[in-house]
Amino acid sequence: MSQYFETAKPEETAVIVAVYHNQQDAITMQAYLDELAFLSQTLGVRVRQSFTQRLDKPETKTFVGKGKLQEITEYVKEHEIDMVIFDDDLNPSQVRNLERAFNGSEIEEAKIKILDRSLLILDIFSKRAQTTQAHTQVELAQYQYLLPRLTRMWTHLSKQKGGIGMRGPGEKELETDRRIVKDKIALLRKKLDKIDKQSITRRKAREQTVRVALVGYTNVGKSTLMNLLSKADVFAEDKLFATVDSTVRKVVLNKIPFLLTDTVGFIRKLPTLLIESFKSTLDEIIEADILIHVVDISAPDFENQIEVVNQTLIDIGATDKPTLMVYNKIDLMPPDEQGLAEIHQEDQKIIGISATKKINIDTFTQLLYDLVVEKYYVLNPNYLS
Numbered sequence: 385m386s387q388y389f390e391t392a393k394p395e396e397t398a399v400i401v402a403v404y405h406n407q408q409d410a411i412t413m414q415a416y417l418d419e420l421a422f423l424s425q426t427l428g429v430r431v432r433q434s435f436t437q438r439l440d441k442p443e444t445k446t447f448v449g450k451g452k453l454q455e456i457t458e459y460v461k462e463h464e465i466d467m468v469i470f471d472d473d474l475n476p477s478q479v480r481n482l483e484r485a486f487n488g489s490e491i492e493e494a495k496i497k498i499l500d501r502s503l504l505i506l507d508i509f510s511k512r513a514q515t516t517q518a519h520t521q522v523e524l525a526q527y528q529y530l531l532p533r534l535t536r537m538w539t540h541l542s543k544q545k546g547g548i549g550m551r552g553p554g555e556k557e558l559e560t561d562r563r564i565v566k567d568k569i570a571l572l573r574k575k576l577d578k579i580d581k582q583s584i585t586r587r588k589a590r591e592q593t594v595r596v597a598l599v600g601y602t603n604v605g606k607s608t609l610m611n612l613l614s615k616a617d618v619f620a621e622d623k624l625f626a627t628v629d630s631t632v633r634k635v636v637l638n639k640i641p642f643l644l645t646d647t648v649g650f651i652r653k654l655p656t657l658l659i660e661s662f663k664s665t666l667d668e669i670i671e672a673d674i675l676i677h678v679v680d681i682s683a684p685d686f687e688n689q690i691e692v693v694n695q696t697l698i699d700i701g702a703t704d705k706p707t708l709m710v711y712n713k714i715d716l717m718p719p720d721e722q723g724l725a726e727i728h729q730e731d732q733k734i735i736g737i738s739a740t741k742k743i744n745i746d747t748f749t750q751l752l753y754d755l756v757v758e759k760y761y762v763l764n765p766n767y768l769s
């Protein structure tokens with residue numbers, strides 16, 4: 385069934401559409417747009433054009449206003465674009481209206497696909513998942529996303545040919561679809577419960593060990609740093625969400641052992657359903673003693689990314705932990721700003737590094753060691769005696 389959720393095939397073409405409110409500054413706007421394009425490219429889609437509109441909030445009926453919609457449809461028809469990707473979640477009636485706008489009233493033969501940000505993220509997660517647990521978590525989120533959106537406009541599951549945006553027939557089939565999806569959700573929940581029980585047992589066994597988790601926005605260099613520290617071979621790539629599973633490795637710094645977890649990166653507007661179904665993966669972060677918050681200092685909107693990560697940490701309940709802020713990728717900063725990025729404020733525990741060019745790694749490990757050793761003595765009070 386999972387191919388049902390496949391949003392796009394490589395080489396398909398797309399235009400991206402985003403709405404910004406009036407106060408949004410140009411840099412943030414561009415960063416958001418670049419990110420949506422990057423998400424699309426991660427799936428192999430070629431983004432041909434982007435369209436933006438300033439509105440207080442997206443139009444209820446068609447997300448963008450009439451004039452803008454006209455402009456987009458003309459472009460899409462003229463350039464034979466395969467799909468239109470929207471930066472926010474679309475509700476079922478918006479999907480229906482947009483389907484009509486792009487494909488005319490004869491919807492049975494729709495050619496142009498209407499996608500939204502959550503669908504892209506879910507699809508990327510599903511392609512990146514390695515473990516049964518991650519696969520099950522993504523699938524659960526996908527079916528939950530689909531359930532309220534099952535309308536005549538969306539595919540008929542039992543006859544599905546793959547690809548969101550295919551149409552299904554009448555109401556009776558729709559009811560059947562709803563039942564299939566509900567059954568599937570129940571089944572996936574059960575399966576996850578079972579897997580979760582095993583992970584809880586596994587994590588309990590590690591209670592005496594100091595646990596450190598790498599957190600941060602997606603693509604900032606968490607896995608690269610994990611590989612550097614643990615000599616593990618974790619998949620790192622210049623794509624969004626290279627990692628969606630958790631990897632735990634034992635690391636020893638100056639004879640003090642601890643467990644280091646690399647896990648899924650965060651992103652703005654991460655579908656809530658994903659956060660919910662990834663709960664047990666995120667538990668690795670919630671249960672960690674120390675966080676290493678990795679930041680891509682070369683990202684034009686890095687401050688915004690820090691905000692998103694902090695907010696997500698609050699959302700999942702991973703607050704009040706000793707945190708080492710790591711400003712990574714300082715090698716990409718202009719030389720005169722590299723010094724600036726190398727802020728090494730001991731009290732604030734911020735360090736500028738380059739994980740690939742291995743700049744400042746010794747200072748970083750020293751700072752990390754200081755945090756780990758403190759916790760180590762708490763967990764092993766007899767260590768010194």
Ligand SMILES: Nc1nc2c(ncn2[C@@H]2O[C@H](COP(=O)(O)OP(=O)(O)OP(=O)(O)O)[C@@H](O)[C@H]2O)c(=O)[nH]1
Nearest residue numbers: 602603604605606607608620621625626627649739
């Ligand atoms: N220039 C530069 N690139 C880096 C540095 N650290 C990591 N990268 C690159 O940034 C990209 C993302 O690195 P990853 O380690 O996969 O990032 P991640 O945070 O694990 O990303 P996700 O798993 O997708 O959330 C890769 O292409 C890395 O080679 C650095 O210090 N400098």
Ligand SMILES: [Mg+2]
Nearest residue numbers: 606607626627
């Ligand atoms: Mg990673």
